[in-house]
Amino acid sequence: MIFDKDGNISIITQEKVSIVELVKKLQNIYYRFKNDNIIVNLTSLKQLTTEDVIEFLQVSSKHRSQKHSFVLVSDKIDLDDIPDELIIVPTLQEAYDVIEMEDIERDLGF
Numbered sequence: 001m002i003f004d005k006d007g008n009i010s011i012i013t014q015e016k017v018s019i020v021e022l023v024k025k026l027q028n029i030y031y032r033f034k035n036d037n038i039i040v041n042l043t044s045l046k047q048l049t050t051e052d053v054i055e056f057l058q059v060s061s062k063h064r065s066q067k068h069s070f071v072l073v074s075d076k077i078d079l080d081d082i083p084d085e086l087i088i089v090p091t092l093q094e095a096y097d098v099i100e101m102e103d104i105e106r107d108l109g110f
Contacts, residue, residue, distance in 0.1 A: 001013065001014060001015060001017060001022060001025065002015065005036070008035075008036050008037055009036060009037045009038075009039060009096070009099060010032075010033045010036040010037070010038050010039070011038075011039045011041060011092075012026070012033075012038065012039070012040045012041065013041040013044065014040065014041065014042050014044065014045060015044055019042075019048075019052040019053075019055050019056075020055055022040075023055045023056060023058075023059060026040075026059055027058075027059055030059065030062075033063075034063070034066065034068075035068070036068065037068050037069040037070075037071075037099045037102075037103075038063060038068070038069070038070045038071070039071050039072075039073060039092065039095045039096075039099070040056065040070075040071070040072050040073065041073045041092060041095075042072060042073060042074040042076075043073055043074055043075065043076075043092075045074070045076065046076075047076065048074050048076045048077045049077075050077065050078075050081040050082065053072060053074075053077055053082055053086060053088060054083065054086075056070075056072060056086060057083060057085060057086060060072075060085065060086055060087075061085055064085075067106055069087070069098065069099040069102045069103070070087065071087045071088070071089060071095040071098050071099060072086065072087065072088040072089075073088070073089055073090070073091065073092055073094075073095050074088060074090070075090035075091070
């Protein structure tokens with residue numbers, strides 16, 4: 001797992017550990033990212049299932065309730081199978097775009 005920071009965005013790149021282990025680690029060190037927008041980059045994984053992505057639902061909901069963005073990045077999942085509470089995009093650039101749009105919506109009070 002690699003952690004990068006770009007302004008108020010924390011980028012977490014998943015490399016080897018399982019999704020369940022990644023989510024547990026995120027929950028344990030959440031305090032480090034709680035004031036940032038979060039991008040979880042899963043593009044290096046060869047396979048990704050709907051069940052894998054649903055593992056992020058709790059931490060995503062918690063983070064989004066605090067008025068911060070939580071975006072998953074992967075092009076290996078059918079977006080029709082993903083719950084509406086999760087935001088998943090195919091590229092890192094699109095994750096940045098989603099965060100920018102959500103920041104504007106928050107500024108406007110939406």
